Amino acid sequence: MKRLTIALDVMGGDFGPSVTVPASLQALTSNPELNLLLVGDPDKITPLLAKTDPSLLDRIRVIAAESVIANDARVSQAIRTSRGSSMRVALEFVKSGEAQACVSAGNTGALMGLAKLVIKPLEGIERPALVTVLPNQQRGKTVVLDLGANVECDSQMLVQFAVMGSVMAEEVVGTPNPRVALLNIGEEESKGLGNIREAATILKNIPVINYIGYLEGNDLLTGKTDVMVCDGFVGNVTLKTMEGVIRMFLSLLKSSGENGKKSWWMRWFGPALQKIVQKKLAKRFSHLNPDQYNGASLLGLRGIVIKSHGGANQRAFAVAIEQAVQAVQRQVPERIAARLEALLPKSD
Amino acid sequence: MKRLTIALDVMGGDFGPSVTVPASLQALTSNPELNLLLVGDPDKITPLLAKTDPSLLDRIRVIAAESVIANDARVSQAIRTSRGSSMRVALEFVKSGEAQACVSAGNTGALMGLAKLVIKPLEGIERPALVTVLPNQQRGKTVVLDLGANVECDSQMLVQFAVMGSVMAEEVVGTPNPRVALLNIGEEESKGLGNIREAATILKNIPVINYIGYLEGNDLLTGKTDVMVCDGFVGNVTLKTMEGVIRMFLSLLKSSGENGKKSWWMRWFGPALQKIVQKKLAKRFSHLNPDQYNGASLLGLRGIVIKSHGGANQRAFAVAIEQAVQAVQRQVPERIAARLEALLPKSD
Structure with a gap:
């Protein structure tokens, strides 16, 4: 090696x-x-x-x-x-x-x-972007960028992120002809901020990019796209929100004895079964644990x-x-x- | 009545x-x-x-x-x-x-x-905002606005949202002296977009607003604040992301028989226990089900x-x-x- x-x-x-x-x-x-x-x-x-x-x-x-x-x-x-x-x-x-x-x-x-x-x-990159690869519900992976390296982005930067994300999905994740979407507040063409609408117009005219249009926040994990592009402010808030929710779920599942109360598992199933259930649940959700996908690449x-x-x-x-x-x-x-x-x- | x-x-x-x-x-x-x-x-x-x-x-x-x-x-x-x-x-x-x-x-x-x-x-409101009340981990409630009525917001609009959110938390949710935070990409004063930093400066000087500073996306559900203020683009994407994650968890918990496979609960616990477990889990997480808090007020x-x-x-x-x-x-x-x-x- x-x-x-x-x-x-x-x-x-x-x-x-x-x-x-x-x-x-x-x-x-x-x-x-x-x-x-x-x-x-x-x-x-x-x-x-x-x-x-x-x-x-x-x-x-x-x-x-x-x-x-x-x-x-x-x-x-x-x-x-x-x-x-x-x-x-x-x-x-x-x-x-x-x-x-x-x-x-x-x-x-x-x-x-x-x-x-x-x-x-x-060569050709104005501003590097922070990117991560999230597991999605289709048992595939979604490349998300920018996650906070660029707080404000013009349309050209969003287009470059789309190109870099597409290359990352194809070359690193191994997704052929990866679908690329812009994160927006609606799927209709008229929606969102000016820089996003401009980026959409440019992306439609780059034949090697498989641009599929706008997607919304709830599609980050559905696997409807292989690459999700947004500015660094939105990406950072979105990723942290997602992590906050996932941590809350994991802590609800694991909770035992907080505030001196007996665990809900304990009360329902008794201690023997509780251990099995906790372990199974932890395994079931482990791919969503933020500790497991820490580390964003500066691309x-x-x-x-x-x-x-x-x-x-x-x-x-x-x-x-x-x-x-x-x-x-x-x-x-x-x-x-x-x-x-x-x-x-x-x-x- | x-x-x-x-x-x-x-x-x-x-x-x-x-x-x-x-x-x-x-x-x-x-x-x-x-x-x-x-x-x-x-x-x-x-x-x-x-x-x-x-x-x-x-x-x-x-x-x-x-x-x-x-x-x-x-x-x-x-x-x-x-x-x-x-x-x-x-x-x-x-x-x-x-x-x-x-x-x-x-x-x-x-x-x-x-x-x-x-x-x-x-009187005194330039632009109404979409607001919702989310359950948080402290068994309290967090007022979040704007959720998409105003895609671009200047600092004055963010300040007005903070005022409206504070009144909503106090008068409707019933939280005395509600804490108000601005959603940002870091808790340090130097972080974020210009309009957010300006809004922070103004809010610090409104004595009747209990402004506590910036919070990040992962704090939407932790209960660290009673009111979370952001522009409509970020609010919309954030809320939808949160809902996407919650729906995914609920569907993972409820999943039974998808793709012709036996439910994971079925395989682990047998059908009798499965029903009890599903019911208990559904109840445990029901307050986070987006169907249960649908409806944002235009405030x-x-x-x-x-x-x-x-x-x-x-x-x-x-x-x-x-x-x-x-x-x-x-x-x-x-x-x-x-x-x-x-x-x-x-x-x-």
């Missing part, structure tokens, strides 16, 4: 090294070919490695970084003062080729800005950058690392670059 | 009279004081009333309307040609005082525009207008009628007008 190296901004996210370092060890355990660069404050990282198996330690390098970009920093300010920060240093390892991918749970806007600055967008760059949720727990951050591993193995940027070259109008 | 009359646009929605007429009979059965004006095409309505109990028929008047506003009609065009349409005629009964409320499952934009034109906004008008989902089934449309009944009984517009008068700056 080919060895691969991923640079981690271990300081990012709500919990920093206390989550990212154990998650790193988990990822190393399950990927024998993986090497990790842990970029951050060595004083906070090394104590967390104290009891680590030497065979894992061999595959870790701790890289000192002078500073950390705050989660609530303004993007422009964060980028200006980014030199030496854990996020930027991690990205620079991708730029130099020492790492094949970077993972950060830090400030989304700063990651987007720095990734553009350090790694550069692909449209000359390298792989994965954004983890800021609030990711150990398991979820490990999933984001795993997603980076897969993106490297599937050569996502190379495939997208090749398809974009064929699709997009030449800039000369 | 006081008699009350509600005008129904029975032609609106994806299914028209085949859903709205049976729903009307259902509402009449459960509300002995209710009278209904069924506005639409008599040729389509009367056959559906053929086997109706005379005691119910006594409380129905069929009102002939010449035309129907199409679901996909452009709003400006729909309003220009609205005279004699079922939606407009129903609204005019509210204007004249012959009905105390109007319910329609038709074109949202047209309903909004016509309601403004026919019934008029309250900020001098009368009561309820918008049902276009895709509402009989049960859901009956819920929307029930919501209109409650709004009449609670005198929602009068209470909001009184509070607005005290809250908003005078226009002179």
Whole structure:
């Protein structure tokens, strides 16, 4: 198996090294070919490695970084003062080729800005987009973008997202001739914002894009489309809403003994049956657990950058690392670059 | 009990009279004081009333309307040609005082525009908003607006929504000193779109509004706020996303025999237990079933207008009628007008 190296901004996210370092060890355990660069404050990282198996330690390098970009920093300010920060240093390892991918749970806007600055967008891409792949009810997968990298989008950006999403669905998910829809507040042509209506007009005239029209929020998980395109504000709110609802369901299903009350399962079925039921239900819904699909790719760059949720727990951050591993193995940027070259109008 | 009359646009929605007429009979059965004006095409309505109990028929008047506003009609065009349409005629009964409320499952934009034109906004309100009340995890309720009446909103409109939502939470839901949040893509002050940041600045300086800052999509159901404010595009997509996820969960829980396979419950528990489990689960999650909270109020008008989902089934449309009944009984517009008068700056 080919060895691969991923640079981690271990300081990012709500919990920093206390989550990212154990998650790193988990990822190393399950990927024998993986090497990790842990970029951050060595004083906070090394104590967390104290009891680590030497065979894992061999595959870790701790890289000192002078500073950390705050989660609530303004993007422009964060980028200006980014030199030496854990996020930027991690990205620079991708730029130099020492790492094949970077993972950060830090400030989304700063990651987007720095990734553009350090790694550069692909030819023909104005603005990279955050993308994720959601499981749908048809047992297929739906590519959704943008999830928050671009808060305001004009029609051209939406069209580029549609192209990138389509390539991702075909080349990475493996969906032939993927259907592409714009997320809107109605399926009729007259509905929605001006930029969306303009994007629709453009998409109808790109023959290689299988554009199927507008879909609404309730179709995110129905599998009616393989790619759902929206601006970053709407995508972010939508995805978080979805996750909120799913977490609530999972917690209702799992709830036991909250507020000193007996679990509803307990009361209905008795403790023996309860365990079986909980396990079966957890398995039944596991593919919808946000911890299982943490990690959005920053698509449209000359390298792989994965954004983890800021609030990711150990398991979820490990999933984001795993997603980076897969993106490297599937050569996502190379495939997208090749398809974009064929699709997009030449800039000369 | 006081008699009350509600005008129904029975032609609106994806299914028209085949859903709205049976729903009307259902509402009449459960509300002995209710009278209904069924506005639409008599040729389509009367056959559906053929086997109706005379005691119910006594409380129905069929009102002939010449035309129907199409679901996909452009709003400006729909309003220009609205005279004699079922939606407009129903609204005019509210204007004249012959009905105390109007319910329609038709074109949202047209309903909004016509309601403004026919019934008029309250003093101090530029644009009415679509509002709904969602159950939250704290066993409380969250007022959410706008859900699609105003696709683009400036900061002043968001502030007015916050005021109306706050009054609704206090006067209708019964929450003292309700917390008000703006829906955004991060909780930090620097996040989001310009109009949201401006609205935040204004809301901080209105002492009677208990403004608590930004919340994200995952907090729609957590009960961290009593009022969640957003523009109509985001609100519409968010609510529909939420409903899509909830419907998917409910269908996964209820699924039995799809694709010729045996139900998962059947396989695990056997048929006897299955029935008990299904019933218990359905009850447990029933408060989240979108059919149970169908009907968004158009808030900020001098009368009561309820918008049902276009895709509402009989049960859901009956819920929307029930919501209109409650709004009449609670005198929602009068209470909001009184509070607005005290809250908003005078226009002179």
